[in-house]
Amino acid sequence: MDNNKVKQIHDYGQSIWLDFIDRKIIFSGELKKLIEEDGVRGVTSNPAIFEKAISSSSDYDQDIARLTNEGLSTDEVFFGLAVSDIKLACDVLAPVYNQEDVVGADGYVSLEVSPFLARDTQATIKQARELWEQVDKDNVMIKIPGTQAGIIAIETAISEGINVNVTLLFSLKRYEAVVEAYISGLEKREKQGLLINHVSSVASFFLSRIDILVDPFLDKNGLGDLRGQVAIASAKTAYQIYKRLFSSERWKKLSEKGAVPQRLLWASTSSKDPAFKDTRYVEALIGPDTVNTIPLQTLEAFRDHGDPASRLEEDLDSAASILEKIKAGGIDMEAVAVQLENEGIDKFTEPFQKLLDAIEKQKEQAGV
Secondary structure, eight states: OSSSHHHHHHGGGGGEEEOOOOOHHTTHHHHHHHHHHHOOEEEEOOHHHHHHHHTOSSSSHHHHHHHTTTTOOOHHHHHHHHHHHHHHHHHHHHHHHHSSSSTTSSSSEEEEEGGGGGOHHHHHHHHHHHHHHOOTTEEEEEEEEEHHHHHHHHHHHHHHHEEEEEEEOHHHHHHHHHHHHHHHHHHHHTTOOOOTTTOOEEEEEEHHHHHHHHHHHHTTOOOOOGGTHHHHHHHHHHHHHHHHHSSSSHHHHHTTTOOOOOEEHHHESHHHHHOOOTHHHHHTOOOOTTTEOOOHHHHHHHHHHHOOOOOOSSSSSHHHHHHHHHHHTTTHHHHHHHHHHHHHHHHHHHHHHHHHHHHHHHHHHHOO
């Protein structure tokens, strides 16, 4: 077994994707190094990540001026920059994508539709198509939020052969709806006589945000001993749902045609509570056929003092008991999920607007 603790996670069947991108990490060779030394097998991005990359660097100034001079709107300028970076990252990850025994496993780079469209089905579908065509790489995934409006967009995108990373999932009920959208999309595609063996998707279940919101309620309801455990219990339950839905007779018919399961992806895995170990959400949910997308800081922490072992299916009775206890304690996890979804949209909308404002400012300073 490799001595690198991050790389060891892959031995338990889980893939580590990096939740970060900018031009420096690509051009410096750092991303390639993370792939080779740490076994990183994918990259995810979001508006907050791009906002930090573009606002804190002069690397994008020339391209902002060029795209503006081409007559592009500020929104179009951003996606021009993002598409360029995603293409570069896709090329770096191409060897991982091409070496996989099964298409649909790893080597993907994710690009998100505008967070302004989170509640607009048709606009989301339109932009997903546009971004898919603009990147034009087999190993890109288009991120679509798992909102109610996003469900139809996900099904449509899958039916058109677009790889999808479903983001902002907090609810077990909504997760089942996302799986239904994935399977239905593949069925529609298969009925048209189109290939389904190259379509890939992940469902991103957000973790630490659940505990941040729920833990104060646990204290108030005499359930303080469950602090920091609800998100992990929910994730373990989601994995059991995954196993059930992707072993059904309905799924087997698609599997025989080459379809690959939509893997669960653990997101928001950096610990926000200093009372807990910084690698908590990585260690607790290592298991086969899953993905964990982690920021660079968490990756470095795990490399230093992580404890890799397969734990995703440990203490399942305890996970079920935790969810029952909080329900009996008056905490409605579906209501929690709705609040987190709304907050999640805001957390991406705000930096996206800040990013657009920063691009506008750079355009003014450059006199374009």
